Amino acid sequence: MELREVIGRRRSIRFLCPHRPVELHKIQRMLEAARLASHWGNVNSLRALVVERDKASQAVLDALPSPVGGYQIQLAPVVIVWYIETAATDHAAERLRELVDAGAIGYGDRKREVLEQTLVPIFERIGDAVKLPGLGEIDCGQGIAQATLVAFEQGLGTCCLGSADPDAIRRKLGLPDSCRVLVTQTVGYPAESPEAGGQRPRLPFEELFQLNAYDSPFPRAPEVVAELERDGMIQALAPLPWREAELAYLRKALELEGEGLI
Numbered sequence: 248m249e250l251r252e253v254i255g256r257r258r259s260i261r262f263l264c265p266h267r268p269v270e271l272h273k274i275q276r277m278l279e280a281a282r283l284a285s286h287w288g289n290v291n292s293l294r295a296l297v298v299e300r301d302k303a304s305q306a307v308l309d310a311l312p313s314p315v316g317g318y319q320i321q322l323a324p325v326v327i328v329w330y331i332e333t334a335a336t337d338h339a340a341e342r343l344r345e346l347v348d349a350g351a352i353g354y355g356d357r358k359r360e361v362l363e364q365t366l367v368p369i370f371e372r373i374g375d376a377v378k379l380p381g382l383g384e385i386d387c388g389q390g391i392a393q394a395t396l397v398a399f400e401q402g403l404g405t406c407c408l409g410s411a412d413p414d415a416i417r418r419k420l421g422l423p424d425s426c427r428v429l430v431t432q433t434v435g436y437p438a439e440s441p442e443a444g445g446q447r448p449r450l451p452f453e454e455l456f457q458l459n460a461y462d463s464p465f466p467r468a469p470e471v472v473a474e475l476e477r478d479g480m481i482q483a484l485a486p487l488p489w490r491e492a493e494l495a496y497l498r499k500a501l502e503l504e505g506e507g508l509i
């Protein structure tokens with residue numbers, strides 16, 4: 248499947264097969280993809296604690312969030328708690344030196360010397376400001392997105408879940424103070440159809456993107472849209488006609504009747 252089609256077909260999958268374990272090598276591929284994502288200054292602040300439902304202690308299971316539709320955590324054979332290690336930025340200068348040695352930054356013959364005089368002092372001055380929510384979260388989001396696509400490629404379903412109190416999760420899981428829990432991602436084999444009811448709605452393209460000036464919407468060429476529809480990146484919008492029947496079936500099969508479902 249081409250990348251465009253992968254992007255088009257990936258859905259948040261909320262209904263997972265609770266009885267079917269997920270092989271750890273599949274989770275490893277997700278983590279490998281996350282590790283390779285871009286990070287500012289190459290600081291690599293994205294971390295993850297992988298929780299296997301059938302092996303984790305009750306204390307760890309109890310630490311996981313019960314967000315809207317708490318049934319999602321209950322169904323998931325694997326849950327990945329993605330978090331940021333803000334202390335990673337303490338080593339930004341070292342990461343920069345590695346980047347220069349790797350030839351990623353074009354400083355020529357005096358590369359180390361130039362680096363020590365230019366970028367390193369800037370990074371040292373930035374200090375704790377870069378530990379606040381912001382740039383680091385963007386890096387982490389890129390890593391989580393790559394892991395999500397690799398999960399899909401391997402036939403897995405995932406859904407990211409926010410939490411009202413991420414710091415409570417951090418404390419209960421015993422993560423250091425320097426860490427911030429970002430999002431919890433359920434992982435398993437989908438119990439729902441791959442379409443999962445169709446492609447989810449988005450705000451209109453023209454409302455989101457501009458070209459050259461803020462008051463100038465980026466022109467959306469219909470021939471590009473037609474091409475992406477042909478390639479499977481833009482798909483039939485949800486809800487497909489049979490979605491409600493599928494949801495009723497899933498609730499019954501997974502014994503979710505009475506739960507607050509979304």
Ligand SMILES: Cc1cc2nc3c(=O)[nH]c(=O)nc-3n(C[C@H](O)[C@H](O)[C@H](O)COP(=O)(O)O)c2cc1C
Pocket residue numbers: 257258259260261314315316406407408409410430447509
């Ligand atoms: C950071 C993040 C947090 C999310 N939190 C939740 C959540 O708490 N509960 C939930 O059901 N879905 C959650 N989602 C999934 C979104 O609702 C979903 O991405 C959106 O509805 C679009 O659907 P799609 O991913 O299938 O395109 C979250 C997604 C992201 C990226």
